[in-house]
Amino acid sequence: MWFEVVDLESPYHALLGQPALANFMAVPHYAYLKMKMPGPKGIITIADDYQKSLACVAASSRLTESLVIAEEKRLLDRMVAMAGEKPDMPSDPKDTEAQGSFPPAKETKKIALDPTHPERFAVISSNLDNK
Structure with missing residues (x-):
């Protein structure tokens, strides 16, 4: 599934999935970071730049990494707690x-x-x- 992120000066932001793009008859072009769709007065072109795109990817990557690390730490803490509750395993x-x-x-x-x-x-x- 594909999503489009549009940075608008608006209090509302949206992630548009493939069904929404089809409903708007929007055509995304990922290499140029542009999306075109028909509007009431002609074709609407939404453009972005690579700097914002790279910054967004870097921030998303950092967020994802921190969430994964937090989840792994939680699981490790749980395993340590469970190991403390169990009696020692016999060597034989x-x-x-x-x-x-x-x-x-x-x-x-x-x-x-x-x-x-x-x-x-x-x-x-x-x-x-x-x-």
């Missing part, structure tokens, strides 16, 4: 496996996944059907 991942959220079935059996590596196994309930 196998310790967390033992503290699973589901209690194991009372009657289980170990099934070897790889005969050459006996430490690789699955624990299943011994009450399962053969299907």
Whole structure:
């Protein structure tokens, strides 16, 4: 979607999108920073200069960068706060496996996944059907 910014000496300012440009039958030319549209007494030409355009882009870039930095800082502060609330993670991942959220079935059996590596196994309930 395209927008036109027109700097008018008026208390009202507008961003015109593609539907508005079509309604006004306006033709923007971005390389020359001009826009033409039909008016009651002939063609209306709105022109701007590159200095204002570059200043506007620079200001917009600074604003965007400051908003992004503020949002990243907010997310980082949130992550730091969440990390402070959680208990320390155990250094051994196998310790967390033992503290699973589901209690194991009372009657289980170990099934070897790889005969050459006996430490690789699955624990299943011994009450399962053969299907």
